[in-house]
Amino acid sequence: MTTKMKFIAAASLLLAGSAYAQTAGTWMVRAGMAKIAPAVSSGCLSAPDFGNNGAGGAIGCTRSDVSADTQLAGGITYMYTDHLAVDVPVALPFKHKIIGAGAMAGAGDLGEVQALPMTIFLQYRFLEASAKFRPYVGLGATYAYFFNEQGSGRLTATTNPGGPPTKLKVDSKFILTPQIGATFALSDKWFIDVSYSKSKLSTTTHMSTGQSMNVDLDPASYSISVGYKF
Template structure:
């Protein structure tokens, strides 16, 4: 009986060790949930005529509940797909119209697919990584304020509205995975999206914006 118990214990220990070694090997899937903060680094062009000189805009930060799906192609290379709720950004007057306040808001879904390289051994507790992704930013539910109408000739009966071009951009990334159990991990990442888009107003005017947001994401995940 003791021999059988010893054999069973050894077998379970080997299985546990094998499971730990399989932490991030080829073919492993993982999911995570957490939050992401996006801070645009806005460089606005001037609003096209007719407008005051140096009429520009700034874009506010936004946070949302997010997560992600990851697949290990090899022990080091992975595909990563962040997912989450839309981000809501507000637009404000800047430069010559800095005092007018909020001009409008939009929701955006930044859909990104990353190719990542993870350093260290597959069963390491800490694995830093770098990634490069392609982001497609889809803007929707654009809303404008009375302040926007006031500076563009709109009226309460015919307010100025806006639409924003959907765009692709490159997104480099750095991050760290902390595997605090065989299955569970903490994922922390910073990335920079290089994004330029244009807002078109119903008044016939337009304004180009280089957003280039800084992005910080944190998630708790499960590997299977």
């Protein structure tokens, strides 16, 4: 083998080993879908409650549940080192229905709220930077922002019959968000990213009637996206 051929062969091996590299200084963008599914544990509605809270205890009080939602999502990742990355996910606002539970089970939708979780993750990516498959773990600081809360006609009929519509306000919160995920290279530039995160989130819903309800939402987030590496 000539010197020139040896050089070409060595260069080819080098490129093959670094084709999928997520090395320091690499930028990655992605787009896909994300689902947020709350695991709700609701407290009782403050007085006046509409259930048999006095005689029946907590079982008979008015509670609530919250639906899941799926939206377009994506994110931006910067590789600070070959293993440490900073990731900022983005998504359209999630719309969650507030549903009657406890003494109001079967009452249907009591309202709706939009949620926009704003998170920045610090991630650790396992295996070598050139690995085609790279699992990772992360820990994020999240501001769970709730807005555009709307009470339903059924809620008004129950809480303020004959009066003005009952309005809702859900407290926004700062929380920590642990995360696991992985990327799989499709080519030297394109990849698939999947992730799962779970947050401990407790908040309070306030009504214009003066009542309130404490709720543990503890949402899980699932995402899958296609990305491009620079």
